[in-house]
Amino acid sequence: MSGIQRFHPAFLVVELVSFVKGIFFVYFFLFVLKAQSTSGWVVWGRYILIAWSVWAIVNIFLKWRFHGYEVTERTIVLHEGVLVKTRRTAGLDRVHNQTSNTTFVHKWFGLTSLKLETGTSGDHGEIEFPVITQEEKERILSLIGLQQQENGSREGDEFFEAETVRTMRFQSKKKDLIRASFTSLSFLAIFPLLSAAYSNLAVFFNLEDGAEGAWDYLVLHWWMLIILFVIALLISSVIGYVRVYLKYGKFTISDDHDKIYIEKGVANVTHFSIPKRNVQAVVVEQSILKRLLGLASVKLISAGSSELESEETSSLYPFLPKHEAYRIIQDMLPHYEIQEEMRRFPRHVLWAKLLRPYYVIALSIAGFLIFKPTFLWVSAILFMVSIILRVLDYTFTSYIRHGDLIQIRSGALTTETFVTHKRRIQQATVTHSWLQRRFGIATLSFTNRADPTHVSELYGVSREEAGEFYDWYRQKSASS
Template sequence: MTKPKRFHPFYIVVEFFNVIKYWVIPLALSLVKDELSFSWWQYGMFAILFCLFVFDIIRWRMETYTLTGKTIHVNEGVFTRKVKSIPFSKIQNCNQRTPFLYKVVGVTQLKLDTGMDGDDDTITFHVITIAEARRIQQLIQTKSDSLETKEQQEVEPSVITKEERTLHFSPTAKDLFRASFTSLSMFVVIPILLSLYSKLDELKEIVPIQWVEDQAQSFIVQQTWIMMIVLLIIMVCISFVVGIIRTFLKYGKYEVSSDKTHVYIIQGLLNESSFSIEKKRVQAIVIKQPFLKRLFRIAEVKLISAGGIDHSEAKDDINSLFPFLPRKDAEAMISTILPEYQVISTMHSLPRRSLWYKLSIPSYSWILSTAIIAGLVIWVPALQPYTWLLYGVSAFILLLSVLRKILAYGNTQYVMNGSYIQMKHGGFGTELFLTKRTKVIDVSVERGPIQKWFDLATIVTSNRGKPVLHRFRLSGVPIPLADTFFTWYRERDQEISIVNEDQKK
């Protein structure tokens, strides 16, 4: 057993900043308003901040971690002590975040996901050196591989071979420009401007900005419409430039690589993030094509794992094989990195009665919008001259709803290929789901009143995921397919029995 280790001392600064970042602006504004004269409550705030800083130091001293031969032990808490112990074999994937400030100091954050339920499903090394994070990941990978290669370790117990990674994808300038347009990054300026405008009233009491408002209003009144168009064009250009810069910073260093056992994803120029997962831990593959991406024939490939990204905390989806890949390139990359998963281009469509079933489902968005429009026409007399226009909007919403249902019928497809199942659904956008029978933990068949009338059903698969199970629903399938689906899934027990027997041998 190795000696217990502490996080990097920069952990104290990070934790203290996470506390004071919500206090700094109100405290600074109050000091400016009071002309730098301190009151009793401001002294109290400084005293509380000092106590919190001391508490962070104590917590840094008391929280430690230990790496043994097969297990990670983490001691947490100050007043209430807690010990987490997780075997290396339970770790599903590793997530590493290195914000720009962390890179300057030479530290990073490492999160190990197990895919288990409860509070002990994740171990987080909040602030450790980059070299220490690399050492931990190599140790986990070595121990994980040793469980499958015991015979090789008996022959050469002291030799640890480091496999070379194969780089599968790194975006070009063309890929990044395409990503900046299809991700709508240029519109990121709009919420920023709206946020700044909403803060003007709060700053009026401290900063004299009334003169700026008067000058802006005078300029708008005096200038011609040509000048306004020029200003609009300038704002659009600025938005495009900001969007392109944002995309380059986020995806400029995107790399997808793999070795014999793992898949590695790295992204970010200033704020770097990385994701690694053992190939056998991949539960399913999802290919998403929202409407705009379908127009440009690009797709996003996501790897579903039991210890995937916790989206309640994560800002970026780092478990994606670059969200703006051409569809054919995405499918080719899947077959290269994960040869077990082959995307089948020819799939089975639904029978014609499924179309009538989808069209018979009420469009609640159209019903609600029509009710609102009718209420406006009745209770707002000023809108009555525009009745035809309002009901035209209602008709347009109904047309979109019908078109979406027709597209959903055409896009809903399926195929069962041996131990694999591939399903696809969607209207204006599509989502393709590919998984293996042994990775599916539960299946079900649902039937509503309208489905019973058309002799149809909905099949549902459940795979392990995080923070919840990943479920995929295929609606409007015929009953014989649902029966075949159950028969296909029953063979899972036989496959698992064979795998367990092989492991015992």
């Protein structure tokens, strides 16, 4: 198709709603909570906010009027800028991943959004269509598939879903959503909201005296306090479940020979796909609560995608039972086999960790001595917390090399198990400080392709193990 295409007029509504969502609480604070305030910063804040809002609305219209795109058989050309025009071109064969997100505003108009990731670092690594019809989306994806097929790639299979046989690996059920609601602690969200609402209302309606009388009454009639607490907890649980359902409802994980597909959401529907050959590493995270419940969150680090922006989309269901998560990974990515038994570090590594400098503690002591000597005891508490965290980090840190894989686990309150293939490591470095040399240990670090580059570190490996790893890594060219 030739000629510049402008985005659908619904672009104005989508961008305006997004702006209002981002600015709503600032308006609420300045014009509602601070409605009676005549402070200079509040008054000027209102003027600046109104001026900024007017400019943002005008800018939304200008972007819709002057931005556009062209899609040819081989390239996508984006026309951007209002005062300074820019023209950005990307080859269809450079597209690695695609994400489609349909918010409730998109649903009003029967539209969706499309984001294509090309693998280029920086701001120009993504091609985004904020508002697009389903038909136009399918047309673009079909052109990408045809172009990639011409280049000898199988990535076109993703875009011809009728010809692709997918295997369903996971589909969220009611019990999964209840478990997610409990694990995320979203059922407790109502209590800080009630506290904030009471504090704000008390300012306007002088509720303090009445509240003290009501509290004295409830203390005398404690059974009513229990009933009110249970009712509030039930309401909060329902609200928490609804929030989780809207975010993780209809969550599915599937795959075919070449791709992994993730679909999720009820209010905002997200479709994400990633080529298996682009997976650089697998990360399994467990918080304290998840470890107690035997749950885990699995993320895929992919070449050609932003680690920060795709945190949600490239994550498998974040409340999977650990062994089920391992099974799904093994089924979809047979080359990434996660081992349960790993090697722990000897005791002298713990002493090396404990003797490392405590820079934050030193700064806190200096700060308290200068500004608030009476609070110097806080530094002692921080010092004890730092020691506990280092002991926990030593306790949970372990590693193993098996075949062409290396697997490391680290963390104190939240543990992270990182698994990558020798061929996916871009660079390996072995360093050792003066303190480490005294203990005969070193720090092993290696990088994987991502945006930004993902760096993994393992503190405390012996010099012999560091040398063996370096020799193992150098053999990757021969083994690949």
